[in-house]
Amino acid sequence: MLIKNIELNNFRQFYGTEKLEFSTDPKKNVTLIHAENTFGKTTILNAILWAFFEQVTSKFEQPKKIVNFDAQEEGVHSASVSVIFEFKKHTYCIKRTFDDREQGTKKTTLSAHKIVKGNYEALQAAETFVGSVIPKEMAKYFFFDGEAAEAYSSAKNYKDVAVAIRNMLGCFLAERAIDDLKGLTKEINSELGKSSTDDELAKLELELQKTNESIEEYETLKDSTKDEIATYRDQLKGLQEELRQTEGSKDLQRLREAKKQQHVSVSNDIVAGNKEILHWIGNDAVALISEKLATQSLDFIDDASLKGRIPSPYDEDFVSKLLSEQKCVCARELKPGSPEWESVASLLKTATNKEILDRVVRARAHIKMLQDNRKTAPDKLLEAQRRIAEKHGVRDKLEQEIKEIGDTLQGISLDEVDAKERSRDKLEKIINQKHVELGAIRNKITGLKAERDSTDKMIEKKALKNEGSKKLLIRKQMVEQSAAMLKLALSDYEQNARRDIEKKTNSILTTVTHNHRTCRFGENFSIELVKENGVSCPKSSGENQLLSLMFISSLIQFASSRMNEESILLRPGTVAPLILDSPFGKLDTEYQVDAAKYIPTLTPQVVLLVSSSQGNEKVLDAVGSRVGMEYVLVAEYKAPAGRKKETRLVRHGKEIPTAIYSQKNDRTRIERI
Amino acid sequence: MPEVTQQQVEAFLMQVMEIQHEHAHEQKNAKSKRQSKIRECLDKHASGGAG
Numbered sequence: 001m002l003i004k005n006i007e008l009n010n011f012r013q014f015y016g017t018e019k020l021e022f023s024t025d026p027k028k029n030v031t032l033i034h035a036e037n038t039f040g041k042t043t044i045l046n047a048i049l050w051a052f053f054e055q056v057t058s059k060f061e062q063p064k065k066i067v068n069f070d071a072q073e074e075g076v077h078s079a080s081v082s083v084i085f086e087f088k089k090h091t092y093c094i095k096r097t098f099d100d101r102e103q104g105t106k107k108t109t110l111s112a113h114k115i116v117k118g119n120y121e122a123l124q125a126a127e128t129f130v131g132s133v134i135p136k137e138m139a140k141y142f143f144f145d146g147e148a149a150e151a152y153s154s155a156k157n158y159k160d161v162a163v164a165i166r167n168m169l170g171c172f173l174a175e176r177a178i179d180d181l182k183g184l185t186k187e188i189n190s191e192l193g194k195s196s197t198d199d200e201l202a203k204l205e206l207e208l209q210k211t212n213e214s215i216e217e218y219e220t221l222k223d224s225t226k227d228e229i230a231t232y233r234d235q236l237k238g239l240q241e242e243l244r245q246t247e248g249s250k251d252l253q254r255l256r257e258a259k260k261q262q263h264v265s266v267s268n269d270i271v272a273g274n275k276e277i278l279h280w281i282g283n284d285a286v287a288l289i290s291e292k293l294a295t296q297s298l299d300f301i302d303d304a305s306l307k308g309r310i311p312s313p314y315d316e317d318f319v320s321k322l323l324s325e326q327k328c329v330c331a332r333e334l335k336p337g338s339p340e341w342e343s344v345a346s347l348l349k350t351a352t353n354k355e356i357l358d359r360v361v362r363a364r365a366h367i368k369m370l371q372d373n374r375k376t377a378p379d380k381l382l383e384a385q386r387r388i389a390e391k392h393g394v395r396d397k398l399e400q401e402i403k404e405i406g407d408t409l410q411g412i413s414l415d416e417v418d419a420k421e422r423s424r425d426k427l428e429k430i431i432n433q434k435h436v437e438l439g440a441i442r443n444k445i446t447g448l449k450a451e452r453d454s455t456d457k458m459i460e461k462k463a464l465k466n467e468g469s470k471k472l473l474i475r476k477q478m479v480e481q482s483a484a485m486l487k488l489a490l491s492d493y494e495q496n497a498r499r500d501i502e503k504k505t506n507s508i509l510t511t512v513t514h515n516h517r518t519c520r521f522g523e524n525f526s527i528e529l530v531k532e533n534g535v536s537c538p539k540s541s542g543e544n545q546l547l548s549l550m551f552i553s554s555l556i557q558f559a560s561s562r563m564n565e566e567s568i569l570l571r572p573g574t575v576a577p578l579i580l581d582s583p584f585g586k587l588d589t590e591y592q593v594d595a596a597k598y599i600p601t602l603t604p605q606v607v608l609l610v611s612s613s614q615g616n617e618k619v620l621d622a623v624g625s626r627v628g629m630e631y632v633l634v635a636e637y638k639a640p641a642g643r644k645k646e647t648r649l650v651r652h653g654k655e656i657p658t659a660i661y662s663q664k665n666d667r668t669r670i671e672r673i
Numbered sequence: 674m675p676e677v678t679q680q681q682v683e684a685f686l687m688q689v690m691e692i693q694h695e696h697a698h699e700q701k702n703a704k705s706k707r708q709s710k711i712r713e714c715l716d717k718h719a720s721g722g723a724g
Contacts, residue, residue: 131698173693180711181689187712475719477677482686568690571697 001133001576002605004091006051007082010071012043013635015667020044022577022607023628024086030600030626031607034649035633036658040668041609042145044633045581049143051081051096053136054108057145057581066098070665077101084115087133091115092123094130134576137167141555142576142603146545146583159227161551162525168555169497170562170571174490181483186212188476192459195469201462204455211452215445222441229434230526236427243420249412256405263398266391273388280384284377287370294370301364316351319344489569497558498525504554505547512550512594519547527551542588549583549595553602560603577605584614596622612649630673632656636663677719685718 005021008014022031035041046060056063067079080097093113100107112126123129134142141164166172189212193205287294322344326334334341463469498521505519505527520528527547562573583599584592596619600606608623632649634657641661649656651673689711696707 125698128698173690173697177689177693180693180708183708184711184715471719474677475715478682478685478715478719481677481682482689485682485686568687568694571694 001574002086003048003577003607004084004086006044006048006084008047009081010068010076010079011047011066011081012068012079013040013666013668014043014047014670015068015070015665018668018670020631020670021629022605024605025628026604028626028628029605030623031605031629031631032620032623032627033607033609033631033633034612034651034658034673035609035668036611036635036647039633039635039658041581041611041633043668044609045143045145045579047081048083048579049139051083051094052130052134053139054096054110055136055140057140059145059147059581067100068667070667085133092129092133093120094126134574135167135170135172135571137172138170138559138574139576141168141552141559143579144552144583145581146549147581159525161521161527164551164555165497165501165525166494168501168559168562168573169493170565170573171490171493171569173571174486174569178483178486178490181479181486184479185476185483188472188479192463192469192472192476195463195466195472198462198466201459201466201469204459204462208452208455208459211448211455215448215452218441218445218448222438222445225434225438225441229431229438232427232431232434234526236424236431239420239424239427243417243424246412246417246420249409249414249417252405252409253414256402256409259398259402259405263395263402266395266398269391270388270395273384273391276384277381277388280377280381284373284380287373287377290370291374294367294374298364298367298371301360301367314347314351316348316353319347319351323348486569493567493570500561501551501554501558504557505550508550508553508598509547512591512598513546519550542591545587546591546595549587553599556602575603577607578603579607579609581609582611582614583608584610584619589616589618592616592619593622599623600626632658632671632673634669634671635659636665636667636669637661638663638666681718681721685715688714688718 002024003022004024005019008018008020010016020031020033023029033041033044042057042059046056049055049057067076071079078097078099078101080095082093082095084091084093086092091114093115094110095112096108096110098108110126110130112123112129113120114123115121166175186209189205189209193202193209195201322328322334323336323341326336326341328334328340328344332340334344460473463473502519502521509517509519517532518530520530522528529543529547556578559573560575562570563575565572578599580599584595587595592614599608600623606626610619630651632651637659639661644659644661647658649658654673656671656673692707692710692714696705699705699707
């Protein structure tokens with residue numbers, strides 16, 4: 001299918017009639033539509049999806065409000081979207097109309113026409129016709145919201161991946177057949193119970209029905225437990241990776257603490273060293289400064305000693321005894337107050353005593369010590385200084401090391417690491433517990449199935465006695481065998497499709513990315529990014545979007561390769577325009593450029609809806625040679641501009657205002673560039 | 674009891690799928706003629722074979 005044009009009538013923010021012609025040139029197969037956020041990109045995508053299937057994406061808010069507000073105020077009650085397209089060499093027009101005056105399902109109608117030489121020939125069963133052009137289940141991968149792309153490769157959405165593969169494989173009819181056959185088995189079982197007058201047979205039938213219901217319940221429980229395990233495993237994988245990134249942080253933290261302790265100790269040593277120098281100044285420096293004084297003092301004491309002046313030649317005790325006995329050593333009487341007594345008493349002024357003698361001894365010893373210290377003082381100072389310098393060196397080194405560890409630990413909260421470790425342990429316990437539960441469920445199912453088989457045999461035995469029951473048994477057997485055959489065939493198709501799509505995704509990845517990572521579908525269809533060594537690695541938001549985009553691309557290639565599928569079990573694939581809303585959202589610029597180069601090669605017609613942040617110069621350059629039609633969505637507002645900034649798009653040397661104020665209506669216009 | 678043949682099952686299945694294609698655009702859970710057609714088809718194949 002190739003879309004030639006679409007026409008919007010009072011559809012959402014498009015007031016009146018707006019037309020958009022798409023490029024159908026195979027060499028310039030890209031229609032590029034620029035629009036800032038909220039200007040109508042998503043509306044264009046949804047208008048097409050709505051026209052074909054009355055479906056919208058999750059981003060399309062308030063989906064029931066279809067008619068343009070300004071038009072409604074003017075008395076308009078309906079809105080419509082027409083799409084003219086080529087399909088199998090013919091031209092068709094489909095038109096979906098919404099009328100808010102109608103009730104329920106009548107609000108929306110679809111018409112389809114074949115255009116032959118300008119004449120519109122009505123087609124019956126428009127919905128069926130649309131389904132044959134592009135099956136509804138496949139459409140959402142062609143008309144695609146790029147911003148939601150990330151969802152496909154995020155771990156928890158593996159079910160969407162499996163559904164997407166099955167949808168593109170076209171197995172929904174076979175799946176519905178399996179459901180129908182299951183319903184038929186139930187119906188036959190019930191008939192079997194009623195077919196005989198044998199009460200025991202009816203009882204067995206009831207038992208069988210209950211056992212089957214229990215099996216179904218346990219199967220559902222098994223699936224949900226498996227899902228839970230898968231979800232917990234994904235969480236665990238994420239936590240393990242986060243912890244791997246912080247691996248060694250605890251050792252580093254301990255090392256930093258030890259270094260800090262050493263730093264304190266060395267700083268104390270430096271303080272002690274400085275005190276030692278102060279002490280040296282107080283003691284040893286005195287020896288240096290007072291060297292001359294000490295020598296002179298000692299010389300003086302020694303000289304005075306030699307001359308008998310120090311200490312005094314008279315002993316105080318001796319003189320006092322003479323005075324108290326009032327008798328001189330020469331035996332003359334010393335009468336107090338006499339000149340002789342006075343003469344002897346005057347000797348007391350210079351007489352020595354024990355204390356003076358001690359002082360002289362101490363002074364001599366001190367001076368001697370000063371002289372001794374003088375000899376060792378310089379070395380002591382040098383040694384103290386050397387030790388301090390050494391400690392400074394150690395401290396500087398420690399400070400550097402502490403800083404380096406700090407840099408490494410930056411952004412890592414050890415409390416968080418602890419919390420994550422606790423969560424990891426808890427998750428591991430939960431997973432183990434869930435595995436135990438799963439084992440018990442499986443055992444229960446095995447037991448119930450054995451019970452069912454045994455009941456089945458008993459029913460068979462009893463039913464064979466009755467002709468009517470026998471016929472029903474044969475029908476049941478046919479239905480069950482058919483369902484089993486279908487399931488087996490689908491499983492085979494699915495495995496092959498999965499391998500094929502995985503291969504295609506990898507092939508695209510190789511083209512678009514420069515690293516050597518590959519993609520792998522996990523056991524449960526989760527998309528994993530795998531390193532060269534085969535280990536799956538966590539994906540960034542950008543990588544998730546890239547992988548999803550590549551996955552969608554491979555789905556489209558897969559659908560195209562199945563165009564001529566002839567299996568009765570599967571619906572054939574299709575070729576349809578790829579309409580991508582905001583396809584480059586979270587991609588790195590480098591990936592944006594490569595994706596922009598690659599996307600136009602995917603399908604014969606591509607429509608890219610981009611905002612200025614997505615349609616940057618590099619992206620536009622990359623896609624430029626493939627652009628056949630280019631538009632900008634211009635928003636018009638009734639309100640004056642006020643302080644709002646003017647927005648403009650510059651293309652091909654021309655400036656186009658994209659928001660215009662003080663206009664007649666609030667609406668979006670489509671302007672061709 | 675008489676066994677159902679592989680051919681019988683395959684023929685029935687083919688017809689079930691044909692019915693699915695005829696009703697391709699119906700909702701999955703929609704109750705329709707589809708189920709009654711399948712039942713008719715089953716009765717036909719079962720009685721034509723072993724029934």
